[in-house]
Amino acid sequence: xxxxxxxxxKVFESVDKVQAKCSVRLFGPGDEKSLVKEIEQRLVSxxxxxxxxxxxxxxxxxxxxxxPNSYFGCPEGTSIVIExxxxxxxxxxxxxxxxxxxxxxxxxxxxxxxxxxxxxx
Numbered sequence: 457x458x459x460x461x462x463x464x465x466k467v468f469e470s471v472d473k474v475q476a477k478c479s480v481r482l483f484g485p486g487d488e489k490s491l492v493k494e495i496e497q498r499l500v501s502x503x504x505x506x507x508x509x510x511x512x513x514x515x516x517x518x519x520x521x522x523x524p525n526s527y528f529g530c531p532e533g534t535s536i537v538i539e540x541x542x543x544x545x546x547x548x549x550x551x552x553x554x555x556x557x558x559x560x561x562x563x564x565x566x567x568x569x570x571x572x573x574x575x576x577x
Contacts, residue, residue: 461488461538461545474550475534483518483534483550491516491538492545494563509540513548513566519555520562530556537566 459466464485471483495514519533537549565571 457548457550459547460543461492461547464488467547470547471534471536471550474552478532478534478552480531483536487518488536488538488547491536491563495538495545508571510542511540511567512571513537513539515549515564515566517553517555517557517562517564520557520559521555522558523556530554 457470459470461467467488468485475482491514499509499512515535515537517533517535523530531554532552533555535551535553535555536547538545539548540546
């Protein structure tokens, strides 16, 4: 899957397939724009040149939170993977996955090891 995030219709067609029977912890309209804005602001604040953005991959699970052990399980939320290509940001994956964890880890830099010598996200 490789869908340009500027094409909201195709993005939400594929997201709707993943979260078809789900009613909570969903990826909603406008979320992709706020996600790209947040990533770009972080990269600019780290002074990463735009030509280095190509190839970067991020996973976003917006509803991360800690759950007590007494829950005997963990709910799932919609998570998307986006990657930067020369022509812009593209969604390359979408799935339902566990949302147990710190809200600070909602945005994960998937290939950070390739860029560690330059900066830490």
